[in-house]
């Protein structure tokens with residue numbers, strides 16, 4: 483089944499979700515995540531499941547928020563990465579002359 | 583093919599599986615995972631494949647249990663993340679007026 | 683399209699591939715991976731993309747073998763995790779009384 | 783829907799993308815990524831989402847480029863890993879006598 487979600491609204495929702503998450507983790511653990519940009523870097527590193535481990539929460543609230551991000555942020559980025567894959571495919575088709 | 587598993591039972595089974603895994607890794611390596619919550623944090627970090635590396639087993643039994651989690655926990659979280667994606671999609675459809 | 687590969691042969695092929703990889707990385711970097719079991723732990727941590735970073739290659743041959751594992755080991759574990767998901771689904775169906 | 787992209791062109795495009803990314807991160811943070819090969823190791827570790835954390839950017843430009851790689855490099859490697867899975871499947875079919 484093809485997921486039909488309006489791409490512009492999805493990107494807007496996801497951007498708000500990830501930026502809000504960056505501020506939340508900065509609020510929960512300012513000593514680990516020294517500013518909201520570090521928080522945003524950690525959020526994106528987490529939801530894409532790269533997980534470098536250069537920053538990771540050390541308090542119970544921070545870890546609980548991390549587990550929340552695992553469940554809801556990873557699913558959301560999965561939809562977005564699926565759209566990136568679709569656009570690569572679309573680009574590839576255009577270059578090859580539009581075979582469907 | 584659409585995976586048809588009762589969502590409530592799935593979440594119950596997964597919760598028990600992950601909480602039991604937290605106690606098992608705490609039991610196997612109490613010096614690395616100082617309490618069952620740290621164990622749960624590590625289990626969720628592992629099965630989502632984020633893998634920060636802030637905690638990781640250093641003994642043979644702990645590593646063997648880790649490899650077991652790779653194989654069975656990752657597959658299970660995959661089903662759950664698929665359901666999260668479905669619910670985002672469902673929410674997106676509702677907001678757009680129920681197009682199918 | 684449903685991937686039709688004989689499960690028993692697949693598991694045998696994958697086991698040989700991962701165990702051989704463990705010995706290869708141990709051979710390439712014995713100072714990092716002190717024994718083949720540590721090599722096996724690193725191989726499984728890598729191909730599932732968990733990547734704790736407790737062990738990682740530091741020489742050019744080790745890194746090149748790591749990149750090879752990224753490309754071929756991750757695809758292979760993807761097929762196996764897909765089969766684990768299928769068996770969870772099958773188990774879920776059995777418990778619910780075999781709805782299809 | 784089956785993704786139809788010419789495999790040879792895809793591999794060429796991806797190789798150029800990843801090698802260019804290696805030079806870009808080396809250019810952005812030469813103190814972290816001491817040479818372009820270390821950059822390439824980091825790029826491949828990142829786009830496959832393994833993320834060992836042995837190397838990771840510490841400056842704002844490096845982190846922003848990392849987030850760009852999360853979004854565009856991961857989608858691209860997803861297409862390539864899908865092709866690796868297809869070729870395993872094809873190989874498995876050949877060995878079993880061509881069942882379809």
Ligand SMILES: [K+]
Pocket residue numbers: 531532533534535631632633634635731732733734735831832833834835
């Ligand atoms: K990682």
Ligand SMILES: [K+]
Pocket residue numbers: 531532533631632633731732733831832833
């Ligand atoms: K990872």
